Amino acid sequence: MADSKGQGGRGALRRQAPAVTMEVHLESGEARRALLAEVRSGLCVEGRLKELSPKWLYDERGSQLFDDITRLPEYYPTRREKEILQAHARDIARESGADTLIELGSGSSEKTRWLLDAMRAEGRLRRFIPFDVSEAFLRQAAEAVAHDYPGLEVHAVVGDFERHLGRWPRGGRALVAFLGGTIGNLKPPERARFYASLSASLSPGEGVLVGTDLLKDRARLFAAYNDRQGVTAAFNRNVLHVLNHELGADFDPRAFEHLAPFDEENRWVEMRLISTRAQTVRLPALRRHVNFAEGEPLRTEVSCKFLPEQVEAELDAAGFTLAERWTDAAGDFALSLALKR
Template identity: 50%
Template sequence: MTESRLTVDDRLPADYFTRTLHQDVRTGLTAVPRTLPAKWLYDKRGSDLFEQITRLPDYYPTRAEQEILTQRAAEIAAITRATTLIELGSGSSRKTRLLLDALTAGGALRRYAPLDVSASAVKEAGQAICRDYPGLDVTATVADYDTGLPAATAADPAEPGPRLLSFLGSTIGAFDPDERRSFYRTLAGTLGSDDHLLLGADLVKSPDLLVRAYDDTTGVSADFNRNVLHVLNRELGADFDPDAFDHVALWEPEPERMEMRLRARTPQTVTIPALDLSLDLAAGEHIRTQRAHKFRRDALTTELQAHGLTVHHWWTDPATRFALLLAAPNQ
């Protein structure tokens, strides 16, 4: 019965990961300054390390967002009356289940539609949801956000809506301003007048609190950051020595964002055979591996409004560290 209620639409070409990794690494590591996209931190080992990070005392975003959902999920369900929950990212987390519980308790939810670039992640999540929520159909899409949104948000003629699209975890902070504007416009053009966006956003706060969240004293964040070098060694035959790099977490005040970087401890030459590439790194040279923009209420609501989405509700945790906002296409 579980399999009969689960469909997986894989829209990625067979060579997607290889081609994208090659392009990202060649472009990023030959740029000035050098960069690597954060998505390559998250292989199985990296995902396990990040899960450890979310349980550390100083890493507040996961707990803060969950606090808000615990308090507001029933209200979100009552406002949206969603028959379909669309989720960007895999949906096996406790936060997703808080939404599913509230939406199914209201009697409206019929379909759960996760989108993720990992086929195994969406299939595993879909099977778990089918097992634990026997009244739901799961229609999963394997795609990236750029190409997969129209498919994932497509209305089912038998269940026309309303739909709730959730984008949690402040993943929006990984987008630069131009990427955010394009993303909002795509959403505004895809969602109907009765649909809603539920967006998680990490807020600007004390730099000390932010740096501690990204640079714990136990060293898990450092292991997580250096994991991208293990990925390049395994997938591209590179000869990075991860232990020759320091983990750096910096608050950049002008763009109001956190950055994670890897800093070479010594001068070194690294070869990447799969790309026929050799890199000469100076002592102290940085490779940026993650950026996480933080937000202010007025600026974020104005940005959304300007690109097709009106914020109707804004909730924070008691310490005002994190926000969940509910938006709908401009009328």
């Protein structure tokens, strides 16, 4: 889980709202087509581990459940990242030298406000570019920021950060914030492609601020992703409701148990839905069905945990130089500021 998105691409739609520009790179129906393609390849191929991208966990209900998760006593990442931002936002603003803040997967932009405040205090803040997949949610968050920061240019971009990086207005000096540990939802090859694409989208001297959950005691990791109240279980099962709603599937969420163990070899927490019985699920939108054996898992997310030197090495391979790294007092979470060479 993660708290865990002018140059306009061809066909981009620009929609004006008071103090906010909306730039849309996702066509109508594109998300549903992507879901159909992923279900076909992720669930319908016999003999392969069943898997879906974590992006499908975050419909309106899923986003609310995740917000509830961030408030659980077991789930530390959100609190730890906020602690770092509160303590070091001015340092980040000063060392990045940025006048434009781009936030990937911006959500409500709550944590970003510490960065905006710090950049304004440094006398540099000129533009904010929130980037996310939900136009309605992004518009609401962008207009709230525009209201609270009079005179700030807010240019919201609706897109998928795996395909639309760089589709933002140029000019000035940018800092891209990728917070919440969302980078951990990408497996190593996906991270390498993401960093390379991000590097190609920035000019020398521009920066990225990436939040990473650090490797730690396995019992704490298990507790964070398998909470006693069952909120994470409800969040995980919600993806089955999404499939039922979007594709007319007939998943019975009660026939799947949540489990999120730690994979030592890959150093990630793996969110799974375990079929409690042999069952067949119909997928009318694909004119297919999918069989589950008793005990068979459906993987819905990985959440990688990092060593500090690993983060630096991956950024370096993409053409970034680590400028500074900050951690919370307990050493649970890190924010790394790296500049494009």
